[in-house]
Amino acid sequence: MYRSVVVATLATAVAVGLSGCSPLTPARPQATEATHAGLKVDVGQHETFAGTPIALSLTVPEGTIQMGPLVRRRSPALLAAYAPVLTEAERREAIAAAAEAAENPEETTPTPTEPPNPLPTDDTFSLLEEAPEPDTTTALLRVDGDPGEAFSEVLEQVAALVPDLQxxxxxxxxxxxxxxxxxxxxTLDVTGRTTDDAGVRVIATVDPGNLRTRESPAVSQGKPVMTVTVVQTDPPDMRPVWEALDESTDIPFEGEPPVLTAPAPVPATTAPLPEAAAVKGTWPRFPVSRPVTTGGSLGTDxxxxxxxxxxxxxxxxPLFDSLLVERGVNADAVARSYVLAYSDAGEPTQDVIEDRTEISTTYTAVTGEGGPKVSATFTQAGRGNYIALFYTPAPR
Incomplete structure (x- = not known):
């Protein structure tokens, strides 16, 4: 698979110095690369090829290339399940800290020196013995091969993972x-139980571009775009989590401890999909991608x-944007600013996931009833700092 080079445009926001080895080093665009004027980006540095794991047994299908890292998030349901135990862990930590301070009144805690642009590095649930693994994973893919064959391979993988869907x-x-x-x-959107009896939802989409304007999605190199999202749907069993908290501290509950039971699986069983007729067509060829110029719109105004x-x-x-942010820029603040633009009913929520090789921070907009769903995931990885923006309009 070849490593490709495209041109991406950058807007006037924060002036930063660019080193000679930077992936965003200025370069004179060639005539064949004039779709996006500005700085040239070696996209090949940020590509992941077919066969790379996504989640569970699903992998990047043949004929596609994953752009940027996997977007790994915790669902609202998972965050809600862990919220009470995290609140209790914070209460116990505060009590223990106050007791230690009372025993050693002369000792002072040194004030840490904060870096100029502090980035989140501690997992939201670092106080617990084991932080919950993210239950939602999304791969953002450019389709360089036949879209039908790539989509068919996703179905084949899902069929092996959840045979009862038939x-x-x-x-x-x-x-x-x-x-x-x-x-x-x-659009494929199915739920069921895997061969390991785990609840899962898989959403896969193919977007060939705009038939009216005859443009492919921005910076897709005139190719269709695919997304694959895997959601683990079974609620977590919180009993061992609470037991681990009790074992790690002698501080009792303020009131009655929570009464916990084994969670019911979701879905309980797998229902075969109803019959539906296949449709016939040809894939459109849109050699020109939707242009995005300096300061241009990223899908929303x-x-x-x-x-x-x-x-x-x-x-x-669906509407998404995958961004590479220049090193040295506070990408966390950038991600939050995108979400803050839509968070009209409160401060955006934050969740930090600390992996071995990556740290992902997801900001979610708090919107009014019937508002859009808006989120940004900032990922610190070895290859660079990335932001994945997602926007789902309000239902009509």
């Missing part, structure tokens, strides 16, 4: 829409491409 990979087009004989997109960031991939259905 998915037929050869009938992949039943999940697609056609207009005037042209495929306009595909409130998101603009900054000068300290480069757009790696985007999609319109």
């Amino acid at each position: 998915l037929d990979p050869d009938a992949w087009s039943r999940f697609c829409t056609v207009s005037s004989g042209i495929y306009t997109g595909c 409130r998101w603009k491409l900054r000068e300290d960031s480069a757009l790696l991939l985007s999609g319109d259905r």
Whole structure:
């Protein structure tokens, strides 16, 4: 698979110095690379190829390339399940700290020196013996091969993971829409129980571009865009989590301890999908991607491409943007600012996931009733600092 180079435009926001070895070093664009004027980005440095694991047994399908890192998040349901035990752990830590201070009144705690742009590094649930693993994983993919074959492979993988769905990979087009004989997109959204009896939801989409404007998604190199999201749906068993908290401290509950039972699996069983006819069409060819210029819109009128960031991939259905942020820039603040633009009913929520090689911070907008779903995940990785923006409009 070749390593490709595209041009991404950067806007006027924060002026930063660019070193000679930076992936965003200025370069004179060639005539064939003039879709996006500005700084040139070696996209190949941020590509992951077919066969790379996504989640459970699903992998990046043949004919696609993953752009940027996997976007790993904790679902609202998982965060809600762990919220009480985290609150209790914080209460006990405060009591223990106060007791230690009373025993040693002359000792003072040194004031830590904060760096100029502090980044989140501690997991939200670091107080617990084991922080909950993220239960939602999304891969953002550019389709360099045949979109139907790539989508069919995703169905084949899901069919092996959840056999009782009775998915037929050869009938992949039943999940697609056609207009005037042209495929306009595909969406697979299924739930069931895996061969290991775990609840899972898989959402896969293919976005070939805009049929009206005849443009592919921005910076997709004239190619369709695919997303694959895996959600583990079984609620966590909180009994061992509370037991571990009790074992690690002698401080009792203020009131009655929670009464916990074994969680019910979700879904309880797997229902085969109803019959549906396959549709026939051809994939459109949109050699020109939707242009994004300096300060241009990133899918919504409130998101603009900054000068300290480069757009790696985007999609319109669903709406997402994958950004590479120049090193030295406070990417955490940038991610939060994107979400803050839509958080009109309160401060955005924050959740930090600390992995061995990556740290992911997800900000979620707090919107009013019936508002859109908006989130940004900032990932600190060895290859760079990334932001994945997701926007789901309010239902009509």
